[in-house]
Amino acid sequence: MLTIVYASLFYFATAVFIVGVAWRISIYARTPAPLKIPTMPAPITKQGVAWRMTREIVFFESLFKSNKWIWLFGWLFHVSMALVVLRHLRYFTDPVWAVIGIIQPIGLYAGFGMLAGLLALWLRRFVLERVRYISNPSDHLMLALLVGIASSGFLMQYVERVDVLAVKAFMLGLMYFNIQPLPANPILLTHLGLVVILMIIFPFSKLLHAPAVFFSPTRNQVDNARDKRHLASWAKDLDTKRGR
Amino acid sequence: MADFEAPCLKDFLEIPPLNKHSMAHSKPFLAQPSHNEALGFPGELVENWKEKAIEKLGELLEKNRALRVYLDGCVKCGACTDKCHYFLGTGDPKNMPVARQDLLRTVYRRYFTFAGKYFPKLVGAQDLTRELLDDWYSYFHQCSQCRRCSVYCPYGIDTAEISMAAREIMDHIGMGQKYCNEILGKVHTVGNNLGLPEKALANTLEGLEEDIEEETGVAVKLPLDKKGADILLVTPSADFFAEPHVDGLIGYAKVFHAAGANWTISSYASEAANFAMFIGSYEQMQEVAERIRQAAIDLGVKRIIVGECGHAWRVAYSFWNTLVGPFDFLDQDYPIPQHICEYTNDLIEKGVLNLDKSKNDHMTLTFHDSCNVARGSRMGDKPGGQFEIPRAVIKAVCNNFVDMAPETIKEGTFCCGGGGGLLTDDLMELRVKGAAPRMQALKDVREEHGVTHMAAICAICKTQFAKVMPQYGMKMNNIISVHELVSNAIILDGHISEDEGDE
Numbered sequence: 001m002l003t004i005v006y007a008s009l010f011y012f013a014t015a016v017f018i019v020g021v022a023w024r025i026s027i028y029a030r031t032p033a034p035l036k037i038p039t040m041p042a043p044i045t046k047q048g049v050a051w052r053m054t055r056e057i058v059f060f061e062s063l064f065k066s067n068k069w070i071w072l073f074g075w076l077f078h079v080s081m082a083l084v085v086l087r088h089l090r091y092f093t094d095p096v097w098a099v100i101g102i103i104q105p106i107g108l109y110a111g112f113g114m115l116a117g118l119l120a121l122w123l124r125r126f127v128l129e130r131v132r133y134i135s136n137p138s139d140h141l142m143l144a145l146l147v148g149i150a151s152s153g154f155l156m157q158y159v160e161r162v163d164v165l166a167v168k169a170f171m172l173g174l175m176y177f178n179i180q181p182l183p184a185n186p187i188l189l190t191h192l193g194l195v196v197i198l199m200i201i202f203p204f205s206k207l208l209h210a211p212a213v214f215f216s217p218t219r220n221q222v223d224n225a226r227d228k229r230h231l232a233s234w235a236k237d238l239d240t241k242r243g244r
Numbered sequence: 245m246a247d248f249e250a251p252c253l254k255d256f257l258e259i260p261p262l263n264k265h266s267m268a269h270s271k272p273f274l275a276q277p278s279h280n281e282a283l284g285f286p287g288e289l290v291e292n293w294k295e296k297a298i299e300k301l302g303e304l305l306e307k308n309r310a311l312r313v314y315l316d317g318c319v320k321c322g323a324c325t326d327k328c329h330y331f332l333g334t335g336d337p338k339n340m341p342v343a344r345q346d347l348l349r350t351v352y353r354r355y356f357t358f359a360g361k362y363f364p365k366l367v368g369a370q371d372l373t374r375e376l377l378d379d380w381y382s383y384f385h386q387c388s389q390c391r392r393c394s395v396y397c398p399y400g401i402d403t404a405e406i407s408m409a410a411r412e413i414m415d416h417i418g419m420g421q422k423y424c425n426e427i428l429g430k431v432h433t434v435g436n437n438l439g440l441p442e443k444a445l446a447n448t449l450e451g452l453e454e455d456i457e458e459e460t461g462v463a464v465k466l467p468l469d470k471k472g473a474d475i476l477l478v479t480p481s482a483d484f485f486a487e488p489h490v491d492g493l494i495g496y497a498k499v500f501h502a503a504g505a506n507w508t509i510s511s512y513a514s515e516a517a518n519f520a521m522f523i524g525s526y527e528q529m530q531e532v533a534e535r536i537r538q539a540a541i542d543l544g545v546k547r548i549i550v551g552e553c554g555h556a557w558r559v560a561y562s563f564w565n566t567l568v569g570p571f572d573f574l575d576q577d578y579p580i581p582q583h584i585c586e587y588t589n590d591l592i593e594k595g596v597l598n599l600d601k602s603k604n605d606h607m608t609l610t611f612h613d614s615c616n617v618a619r620g621s622r623m624g625d626k627p628g629g630q631f632e633i634p635r636a637v638i639k640a641v642c643n644n645f646v647d648m649a650p651e652t653i654k655e656g657t658f659c660c661g662g663g664g665g666l667l668t669d670d671l672m673e674l675r676v677k678g679a680a681p682r683m684q685a686l687k688d689v690r691e692e693h694g695v696t697h698m699a700a701i702c703a704i705c706k707t708q709f710a711k712v713m714p715q716y717g718m719k720m721n722n723i724i725s726v727h728e729l730v731s732n733a734i735i736l737d738g739h740i741s742e743d744e745g746d747e
Contacts, residue, residue, distance in 0.1 A: 024316070031309040034526055036562045037402065039394045040619050041627035041655060056398070066323040066396035074321065074398075124322065129262050131322040133337045134346070136368035138359070139320050204358045205367075209399055212317030217310045218391075218400035223622055225562045226579055229569045234307055238530065242568075 003170070003182045006192060010174055013199040020203025021211060028215040032232035042223035049222050056219055070124070077117025083110035084153075091164075091171045108157070115150045118143055138205065145198055152191035162188045248673045250715040251333055251680040253687050259326045260335035267336040271382045273670045275420035282429040283528060286418035293417040294372050298355050300413045301348075305356065310405040315352045317399045318342060324393040324401075329658045330386050333677035338383045341393035341403040347379055348410050381419060384410040386674055388664035389522065390615035395655050404664070408524025411665075415523055423668035424519045431532050436481035436515035442468075445511055448484050456494055461740035464501040466493075469543065470508035475500070476540050477509050477584075478516045478560075479551025480703035488725050489706055492552050495727025498734050499588050502597050507549075513539035516556035517703065521563075522665030529559065530567045537568040546575035549582045552725055554702030555663065557583055558620035585701060586623045588730060589633045592640045598735040601643050607697045608644040609729070610689050611635055612682065612709075613657035614702035628654075634701055634726055641733035646693040652685035660700075662708030675708060676715050683716040690718075699726045 043049045055061040060078075064071045087107025090096045122143040125135045156162050162185045173180035182188075201207070214220065231239065277287025290296055305312050324341040326332065331339035338344060346368065353360030353369035360369030370376060389404035414420065430439040440448075449466040456464045467473065477500075483493040500507045513535040520528030540548055548571075550560045560581045565571070571580045579586065591597050611634060623629040631654045639645055652658050661678030689695040700706055700723060709723035 028309060028313055031306060031312050033309040034307060035566055037310060037405065037620075039391060039400055039402065039655075040622055040630065042622075044622075044625075044627060056400075060398055062396055062400065063321070063323055063398040066327070066398075070321055070323055128322065130325040130337070130340060131320075133262060134320045134322060134325065134340065134342050136320070137365065138363075138367045141366070201359075206317070206319045209317045209319050212313045213399045215309060215313045216317070216400040217313075218394050218402050223627060225565055226581075229565045231566060232307070235526070235566070238527070242530075242534070 002184055002189075003179060006170075006182050006189070007174060007179050009193075009196045013196040017199040017202055021208075024203055024208055025211050025215075028212065032234065033217040033221070034232040034235055036221055036223075036225040036230050037217050038221040038223050039218040040223060042221065044223050046222055049220055053214070053220060057213065070121075073117045073120040073124070075117075076113050077121060080110040080113030080117060083107050084114055084150075091168045092175065094168070094172055111150060111154060111157070115147065115154070118147050118150065122147065142205065142207070145194055149191060149194045149198065152187050152194065155187045156185075156191065160185070160187055248676070250676050250712075253680070253684050253716065256688075257332065257681055257684045260332065262337045263335035264337055267330075267334045267339065267386060267674065268379070268382055270386060270671060270674050271378075272385050272666070272668055273422040275422040275425040279422060279425040279429055280415070280418060280420040282432070283415070283420070283425055283525075285415045285420055285425075289418045293377070293419075296417045297372060297377070297413050298351070300416045301352065301409070302356065304409050304412065305352075308405070308409065310402060311409050314345070314399075314401040314405060315349050318345065318349065318401055321398065323396050323398060324403075327393045327396050328387075328403075329390070329392070329661060329681045330388070330674065330678045333661070333680040334386075334674075336386075338379070339386055341397075341401075344383055344387055345401065345403055345406045347376065347383055348406055351376070377414075377419070380410055381414060384414070385421060385666060385671070386678075388615070388659045388661070388666055388678070390659035390663055391619040392615065392656065392659065395619065407664075408521070410524075411522070412524035415525065421523070421665065423670075424523050424665040427519050428523075428528060428532070431515055431517075431519070431535070435510075435512050435535060437517050437519065438481045438484075440481055440484060440514065442511040445484065445509075445514055449509065452490070452494060452497070456497065460736060462501070462736045462738050464497050464736070466497050467508045469511050470506075471542075472544050473506050473508035474545060475505055475507035475547045475549055476513075476536075476543060476545040477507055477549050477551060478513060478536055478539075478556075478581075479509070479584075480517045480553040480556060481515045482703040482707060483551055484514075486703070486707060487710065488721065488723060488728055489552075489703055491728035491731060492725025493727075495725065495729070495731035495734075496551060496584055498731050498736060499584075499591065499597065499727070502734060502736055503591050508543060508545070510536075510539035510543060512542070516550050516553045516560070518556060518559040519665055521555055521559055526567075529563065533559065533564055533568045536564075537571070540571075541573060547578050547582060548574065548580065549584055549587055551584050552701040552703065552727060554614035554616035554704060555620075556703075557701075558616035561621035583623050583633075585634045585637050585726065586629075588727070589624075589637050589640075592637065597730075599641055599730075599733045600735055601641055601733055603732045604642040604729055605644070607642070607724075608646060608693065608695045609638055609642050609724075610646055610648050610686065610695045610698050611638055611653070611726075612648075612660065612698050612700045612705060613653050614700060614705050615657055615659045615663060617701060618655055618657045631655075634699075637726055638699055638729060641729045646689050646695055648685040648689050652681065658682040658685065660702075660705040660708040661712065663702075663704050667704050667708055672711075676712050679708065679712045679716070683712070683718075686718075687716070697722050697724045699724050699729060701726050
């Protein structure tokens, strides 16, 4: 019964996540940017823009310029989370990819980085007047959710070990539509339940910042307005009206 | 001036504690029905304003990717909260960029997102109420669209895009702002923001020719509507009469003269400014820009050069090609359009201009990067040319130049406090307070390096500084046009120098 509930939840959450994010991305992609608005100075070639986006996404360049503390906590959290997620690929691959095997030990430390980053970011929402002012309940809940996921993971790692082979069998079973029993461990069930919630709310929340950043015109546009005419699809009609 | 005090400048710029609602009373005058109707907007607030506003927001979400992505993408990290000059000058939390965006985001979430429709309290979504609309009018007219926040946002969220959209929505429900809409009406009918008719313009230019000849002994011309000229100069109309702007115009004329250029001003398009950008109207912006294209065609010019004006240069550099291009009838060997600083700098590099730097020795200069030039455009062929070229021009004509603190110039420059359609007397408190971060940086170089004057290349900045500097213990003539410095230093053939007798 438990296995069926969790298997169904995972299928549902995955569907919502994939369809939801694809739907938002398709909205971003098909909405035209009517004017050239890169925040200058901006790269004057496409390659330059690719490098700007890379710096933004990998190093959080603008955030670094803005505030070293937010950068430190935010970057620590995101990079650690990326490593933790990569480490978790071992539950989805058989045999485990070599590269994931290499990440394995780093991934364990990254868990601490992730939790530390999250707690520091959360603390800011209580302590700093300006950040407190702009925080909504959902901003707190999002952090609570991530902290819950990270701490339940820690509990399984260091306090109450779970049968990871069974978990892996369950996950692989999900992927190959051959459902295997899920161990009835309350911490594991909490951990997985929170992940399911995270996947479901992703397309309806500020977590959309992840796909959105790729579509930010101030960051992804080339500074070439004088050389190349930029025209939105709806503005073409205006051009026709003006007899061009 | 009204009952408020200019912020007291200390030894360094402090981030103020939150002072809630402290600027809620600041609102520009509403436009008259005639101002709104002349632009095709409803004269007064329409009865079903709420539905109309939401409908317009929906339309803009479909038409503008930036708006959609920026309303969705904010994570409330707080990186922008101490970046706005109006927040730094007032402490009003709604002047923090994220909080300003949230005034619109809250409505977006309520009517256009799943979470906001079903869990409004959780995600901070609110119905559009009259109180909220009044907050829109107040706080979206406390944004000078300077884009400083967009530099520091990890997603590049540009509050200017949000405030432009909000103003566009307000225009469409009959809640236009007097200053911008009245001015746009004048551009459409007369051709410039001031409503200066052709005859008055011709007289002004003749007067300037006489002044220059009296001063230098050289017959420098400021031609008007000269058919077959090579260059059309489009400059902010403040250059025709305001101080220190007009000294910049004299500078351009002397540069053209020294280069032997065949140039003209147009009476039909005697305005570089395009206030339609401030109200976020693509159509209005296109209509204003179209006059310049038409003037260029009618006069048969080969090049267009834009005078010292910040937002005009952003519109010209970044938007003209989109709005009224292609400019296939102009000489493709030159940048289209070209900034007057690019033009002058080219001549300096080629050694065409005869310059005597010592003419500016009585001053120590600093340079104020105007926000729209710095973050909305470029000069030259390399990124950052918009910072280097004006400085190169200044350094070529002045011996004493010092930059202000690095975080307050170039891409991090602070707005003068009067940009984005806020340069109106009914917003004087906001303008004075919003100038504080720039005044702080200026005060520092005055005290440390003996800076006497600040040069700028924007008509709004110049007017704003001339007005607010006295509030901070400086003189109104401590702000100066870059081309006034050029004008001082340039030696024209046949020039009668003041100190000729001494030599």
